[in-house]
Amino acid sequence: MDSESLHYSLDLAACNGLTLSSEQRAALQTSLVILKRNYKFSRVLFWGKILGIKCDYFIAQGVEDDEMKNKKSLYSLNCMDWHLLPPATESMIADVALAAQGRFTGDPSHEYEHTEMRIKGEGDDATEEEVTVKVNEASRLATAVSNIDKDASVVPRGAFTKSPSGKVQTNRSFGGLDPIEAAKLRNYLHFREPVNLKKKSILEMSHLNPAIDFLDPLSEDIPKGSWSLQLERGSTMCVLRSLLWLGLTFFHIPQTPQHGHIYMGDGLMNLDLPFML
Amino acid sequence: MEMTEEAVNNERLQAAARFKAFMIKNSTKTNLNLYDHLVRLLTKVMDERPENAVDVIEDMSRELKGSILPEKQDTLRDSPSSSAALLLAEQQKALFTRAAGDEGDHEEDLVESPLPNVAELAFFFEQAGVDLGREEMQRVFLALKQLVDAQCLLRCRFWGKILGTQGNYLVAEGEFREGEGEEEEGTEQTHEDEEREEEDKDETELVEAADPTPKSTYKPPPPVPKEENHTGVNKYTYFVCQEPGMPWVRLPMVTPTQITVARQIRRFFTGRLDAPVISYPPFPGNETNYLRAQIARISAGTHVSPLGFYQFGEDEGEDDGLRDSYEENPNFEGIHVNEMAESLNLWVHHIQHILTQGRCVWVNVTKKSADDVDEDAEEEEREEEPDELEPEVGPPLLTPVSEDAKMNDTPPWSSMISTNLIPQFSTAVLRSNLWPGSYAYASGRKFGNIYIGWGMKYIGEAYTPTILPPPQNEYPSGPEITEALDPSVEEEQALKAALEEQTAALDETEDLEDEEEDD
Numbered sequence: 001m002d003s004e005s006l007h008y009s010l011d012l013a014a015c016n017g018l019t020l021s022s023e024q025r026a027a028l029q030t031s032l033v034i035l036k037r038n039y040k041f042s043r044v045l046f047w048g049k050i051l052g053i054k055c056d057y058f059i060a061q062g063v064e065d066d067e068m069k070n071k072k073s074l075y076s077l078n079c080m081d082w083h084l085l086p087p088a089t090e091s092m093i094a095d096v097a098l099a100a101q102g103r104f105t106g107d108p109s110h111e112y113e114h115t116e117m118r119i120k121g122e123g124d125d126a127t128e129e130e131v132t133v134k135v136n137e138a139s140r141l142a143t144a145v146s147n148i149d150k151d152a153s154v155v156p157r158g159a160f161t162k163s164p165s166g167k168v169q170t171n172r173s174f175g176g177l178d179p180i181e182a183a184k185l186r187n188y189l190h191f192r193e194p195v196n197l198k199k200k201s202i203l204e205m206s207h208l209n210p211a212i213d214f215l216d217p218l219s220e221d222i223p224k225g226s227w228s229l230q231l232e233r234g235s236t237m238c239v240l241r242s243l244l245w246l247g248l249t250f251f252h253i254p255q256t257p258q259h260g261h262i263y264m265g266d267g268l269m270n271l272d273l274p275f276m277l
Numbered sequence: 278m279e280m281t282e283e284a285v286n287n288e289r290l291q292a293a294a295r296f297k298a299f300m301i302k303n304s305t306k307t308n309l310n311l312y313d314h315l316v317r318l319l320t321k322v323m324d325e326r327p328e329n330a331v332d333v334i335e336d337m338s339r340e341l342k343g344s345i346l347p348e349k350q351d352t353l354r355d356s357p358s359s360s361a362a363l364l365l366a367e368q369q370k371a372l373f374t375r376a377a378g379d380e381g382d383h384e385e386d387l388v389e390s391p392l393p394n395v396a397e398l399a400f401f402f403e404q405a406g407v408d409l410g411r412e413e414m415q416r417v418f419l420a421l422k423q424l425v426d427a428q429c430l431l432r433c434r435f436w437g438k439i440l441g442t443q444g445n446y447l448v449a450e451g452e453f454r455e456g457e458g459e460e461e462e463g464t465e466q467t468h469e470d471e472e473r474e475e476e477d478k479d480e481t482e483l484v485e486a487a488d489p490t491p492k493s494t495y496k497p498p499p500p501v502p503k504e505e506n507h508t509g510v511n512k513y514t515y516f517v518c519q520e521p522g523m524p525w526v527r528l529p530m531v532t533p534t535q536i537t538v539a540r541q542i543r544r545f546f547t548g549r550l551d552a553p554v555i556s557y558p559p560f561p562g563n564e565t566n567y568l569r570a571q572i573a574r575i576s577a578g579t580h581v582s583p584l585g586f587y588q589f590g591e592d593e594g595e596d597d598g599l600r601d602s603y604e605e606n607p608n609f610e611g612i613h614v615n616e617m618a619e620s621l622n623l624w625v626h627h628i629q630h631i632l633t634q635g636r637c638v639w640v641n642v643t644k645k646s647a648d649d650v651d652e653d654a655e656e657e658e659r660e661e662e663p664d665e666l667e668p669e670v671g672p673p674l675l676t677p678v679s680e681d682a683k684m685n686d687t688p689p690w691s692s693m694i695s696t697n698l699i700p701q702f703s704t705a706v707l708r709s710n711l712w713p714g715s716y717a718y719a720s721g722r723k724f725g726n727i728y729i730g731w732g733m734k735y736i737g738e739a740y741t742p743t744i745l746p747p748p749q750n751e752y753p754s755g756p757e758i759t760e761a762l763d764p765s766v767e768e769e770q771a772l773k774a775a776l777e778e779q780t781a782a783l784d785e786t787e788d789l790e791d792e793e794e795d796d
Contacts, residue, residue: 011410011412012410014408016440016729017408017409017438017714017730018407018408018729019403019406019408019410020406021404023404023695023696023698024406049406051708053687053710055693102686102687102737103687172333172336173333173340228440228441228442243545246731265713266713271739271740272740275543275544275742276543276544276545276733277544277545
């Protein structure tokens with residue numbers, strides 16, 4: 001969520017139970033401003049907190065002009081000193097999926113190892129080799145952040161517009177969703193490169209407004225029911241929780257432009273989701 | 278020269294007049310015209326002077342069109358609709374009013390009331406990073422006060438919040454005074470069940486007399502009897518509500534079968550107490566019972582206190598492992614925060630561990646079941662029955678947390694200090710890794726436990742559901758039913774030939790013997 005609105009947004013997103021202590025909030029308010037200047041971001045977002053066994057990681061993201069490209073992620077152990085995370089590449093994601101198991105330890109230099117026997121060569125020349133994959137905890141953190149962003153970052157429909165030149169920007173005349181519309185899952189969109197949009201037929205796309213509907217709606221996620229939409233405080237606030245990544249909370253107050261999402265959890269995907277629904 | 282200029286001007290004016298007439302023409306769809314719209318738009322820009330007017334002009338234009346009201350006078354008036362927010366607000370308003378008759382009871386308020394100091398709890402947990410939002414905690418506080426006023430509780434505690442897919446539960450833990458708080462619903466249900474059973478029996482007896490159906494030889498394992506009220510797993514009573522201000526619903530006692538099945542299934546809560554829990558192994562009950570079972574497991578697994586806060590009473594017997602009550606130690610002086618955060622020895626469980634059987638105190642189920650119908654069974658047979666169950670023993674009460682088992686190389690607890698910058702006023706926080714969402718804090722002489730989460734244990738690896746047992750044999754296999762291959766023609770002929778040889782050989786020997794005798 002936006003660093004400028006952090007102090008009141010945290011209260012709204014706190015229904016999951018986890019927030020930041022007052023000391024951490026105060027530290028964030030100072031350090032994020034400095035971070036914005038150092039890296040020349042146009043907007044700094046506090047992404048959330050990943051709980052490790054010994055220590056917790058605080059993650060922040062910075063965006064430049066175009067909201068979707070060139071997002072940089074940074075992590076910190078004490079809300080003051082921030083370190084840049086490496087961008088998550090395909091090979092890194094594959095390595096992490098193989099090597100890293102269990103919870104995050106809380107030590108950014110911890111290495112996960114995974115050895116397996118692979119057969120190299122063909123036919124009679126096949127030899128078995130031991131292949132060791134080593135992954136740093138910082139890379140694991142980067143892949144976790146990128147996976148969660150891909151699967152679970154949510155924005156309400158109409159909050160961002162795409163200009164004809166392809167730039168994605170905040171919509172300054174976004175007045176918030178209607179209370180009736182806010183209860184429907186299809187008015188919330190994934191904030192990532194659209195996957196399903198291009199597969200739609202022309203008939204379906206005729207209802208969409210290309211400036212606003214350039215992202216995938218949540219209602220098309222598989223498995224159905226992996227999002228929990230609740231109206232809290234007597235339907236004055238809409239809270240979306242992801243059941244795939246337990247700990248991701250998105251809040252939106254209908255008829256106001258306030259919205260934001262935050263992740264506070266252990267950074268593990270809930271693979272048992274189909275059994276639990 | 279002037280004529281031509283005038284002529285040019287006239288033409289321009291005429292062109293302008295024509296264009297203005299074009300602009301004033303009303304649109305066929307919306308009855309607006311371009312001229313008026315532009316006038317209003319530019320007036321608005323003049324009045325408001327927005328920043329970067331050229332960028333927002335389209336939005337302003339759209340807003341303006343939307344805000345033009347048709348001039349109609351409706352004779353019907355909109356009745357004020359009661360939205361959900363309004364209903365909730367009215368219910369929560371009751372939280373903030375003082376009940377009538379409280380005005381003369383100032384003295385009682387000063388005496389120890391069973392109400393916990395939730396504001397203090399909220400403050401300490403906020404230092405640890407666990408919070409529900411300040412206003413929400415305040416409402417919870419008031420809702421607990423409502424609960425304490427409605428039921429006569431000896432002690433009450435805010436247990437925590439369990440999240441569900443469509444609604445959440447706020448859970449309060451209460452302890453009744455001895456002898457109170459018995460459930461009345463159990464007896465009513467048994468009466469109804471008995472009536473139904475009698476009706477069924479009449480019908481089945483008629484049918485059976487005509488054609489006895491084969492009786493199944495399957496004897497289900499005897500159910501483990503549930504623990505009594507106020508002891509063991511059912512020591513505390515739990516109340517839930519969906520939002521603070523709504524009435525508190527009391528949860529029923531938990532039975533050991535419910536706990537054993539809850540250990541094998543993994544499901545989200547939906548937020549409705551009457552929702553069925555569809556799972557394998559089938560859960561005996563609906564969401565109310567599942568909720569109660571999970572609450573029992575979480576309490577037993579993660580309620581901890583600093584060492585020395587509770588101690589065993591001095592009247593207790595010397596039996597190890599049977600102590601199930603403790604009392605507060607009046608001489609407890611807090612342990613220093615740094616030590617609490619570093620060593621897990623200084624935290625102890627103060628809730629009894631739940632055995633594999635599903636109870637806190639072990640019960641031997643195979644002995645002496647009064648309903649045993651098999652009168653023909655001799656005593657020897659009874660002894661041969663599956664081996665005497667060894668009594669299950671769990672760790673005794675008040676064992677330190679450092680003895681907890683690991684799960685998949687993850688230590689069961691993580692401890693930390695709330696702040697490194699001002700260590701003398703910090704609190705020690707203990708976070709459970711087995712039940713993510715369970716937290717405990719200790720600061721000086723105070724401590725507290727809370728659970729805010731989804732109500733599920735961390736298993737470390739992917740969940741595999743229980744496999745169905747193999748289907749039972751329909752009948753015992755014996756020689757008269759087993760199939761045997763009929764011998765083929767060649768085999769029969771070979772056998773016949775062999776038999777003939779044998780008889781021929783026998784005849785020969787007989788003849789020889791006869792001949793010898795004759796000789």
